[in-house]
Amino acid sequence: MNLVAYADAVGPWMMLLAVAFAAVFLSLLVRFVIRKLLGGGDRVLAQLLVRYIGRPAIWFLPLLAVSAVQPLLDLPPAQIELLERVVSLLFIVLVTWLCANQFFVLEGYVAHRNPVDVRDNLRARKMHTQVRVIRQIAVVVVVLLGVAIGLLSFEPVRQVGAALLAGAGVAGLIIGLAAQRTLGLILSGLQIAITQPIRLDDVLIAEGEWGKVEEITITYVVLRIWDQRRLILPCSYFLETPFQNWTRVTSELLGTVFLYLDHAVPIDAVRAELTRILQDEPLWDGRVGIVQVTEAQAWCMELRVLISAGDAPSLWDLRCNVRERLITWAAEHYPEHLARMRASLDQQPVRSDTDTGKP
Incomplete structure (x- = not known):
């Protein structure tokens, strides 16, 4: 390949990279300006937005720029199709990332507005428990939807999916039975978030151990024992087994x-x-x-x-x-007057044997 042909082949890709880098720089500049503008208000909310929303948002502008200049590129049809497929997949990844991070922003802001390091923290612990479990479930759902949409964007995968759905009766039954335990734990975690028999930082007596609720996930609960051990219990335990909750209504x-x-x-x-x-x-x-x-x-x-x-x-x-x-x-x-044992000793007369004279 001569230099002219090489330049013709590489030129469109070099222009594409240049546009992408320029868009990244512009995204960083916009992020910096937004951080300065939000810094005068609620700093915690600004930090959360920059931390969780700013990262995926940085890559949106480069992808938009690449999509905009794509028709101007003189590329073979196969490369154009590959580029479109990659850009589409990256858009799905970024949208999934952005939607999932919104729940982290919500959790962080609720934690900031409801501190638990106060004496009467019942309402704060209630909010923390609900938001944390809901965030975990929501992130799992968003990621699963993103993966499903990303896979279905490929025609071969759609064809395989249709073939699998045609014979998914027995397979679905087997998978359902295998996942019954896991789904039961997830539903137990959701039920704990709604009914709240336990909350974060609650003091419990479970399995004969005294400890505080350190973490609540969608499938298990971590109990921090007084001697710094950790007791891991499934969420279903707190719906099926009696236990003591010393701080259910108040910490007093x-x-x-x-x-x-x-x-x-x-x-x-x-x-x-x-x-x-x-x-x-x-x-x-x-x-x-x-x-x-x-x-x-x-x-x-x-x-x-x-x-x-x-x-x-x-x-x-x-x-x-x-x-x-x-x-x-x-x-x-x-x-x-300290506690002591008492005994009354009665003196008995000494009797002797009259024959021998011995007592």
């Missing part, structure tokens, strides 16, 4: 501390000391702080201290602190 909780002291310990003194301790405790929420005698045994009495806190971790620490300080107070002020 009541807790107990049991003390075993002698019957002679004055109860009013214990109540006064509890009041003094709670007033000095920042973890106490001021709602409940009482002392009750719940049982009296032969060797001691059982005191139940009922206290309240704003959330489960604070309640645990408060219970430990109150227990330690009450035991220390009882040992300092009433050491003789």
Whole structure:
């Protein structure tokens, strides 16, 4: 091939690349201008739009430019057809990418407007749970639709699809039975998002473990155990198995501390000391702080201290602190009245054998 023929063959492609690069540069410039314009308003929304919408949007202008100059190119029909097929497929990919990223923008903006690092975060956790699960399902649906549209854009694939549909009765039944478990898990995840038996950051007792809901997907839930282990449970577990949800309505909780002291310990003194301790405790929420005698045994009495806190971790620490300080107070002020075992020893007369004189 001589230089002239090579230039004639490469020239249209070089012009196409030049137009594409110019369009990319123009897209980056437009993105920069939009970021500056949105920076004066809601910065979080602007950052989300630039992050999730700006990336796929950058490539739209180059594809439009390529489509515009395509009729002007002097290319063989086979190359023109290939170029049209590639541009069409890239458009489908970009539209799918853009539609999926819209749900990430929605999730990020809802998370920003509903922070969970506040004391009463019930509504925020509800919103986070719903939006996250809906986003996961929506992205899967959008990607599947994009793949289906992309495959159906090829004529051979459409012909194969029609042939498969003609004999898909038995195959569909087999696939349906195989996917029944997976579809059941996905529907369970959607049901959790709608009915919300659990939410993100809920405190649960499941499988005998205490932990917080760290992540909710469309098929499983991650429970962060107090010792930093992770318990993975399917979504169907929370629809079919009883479990405890300590923060279903509110994060406020009541807790107990049991003390075993002698019957002679004055109860009013214990109540006064509890009041003094709670007033000095920042973890106490001021709602409940009482002392009750719940049982009296032969060797001691059982005191139940009922206290309240704003959330489960604070309640645990408060219970430990109150227990330690009450035991220390009882040992300092009433050491003789700590719980102890009692025994009454009766002295029996010593009997001796009259014959031998031995006892």
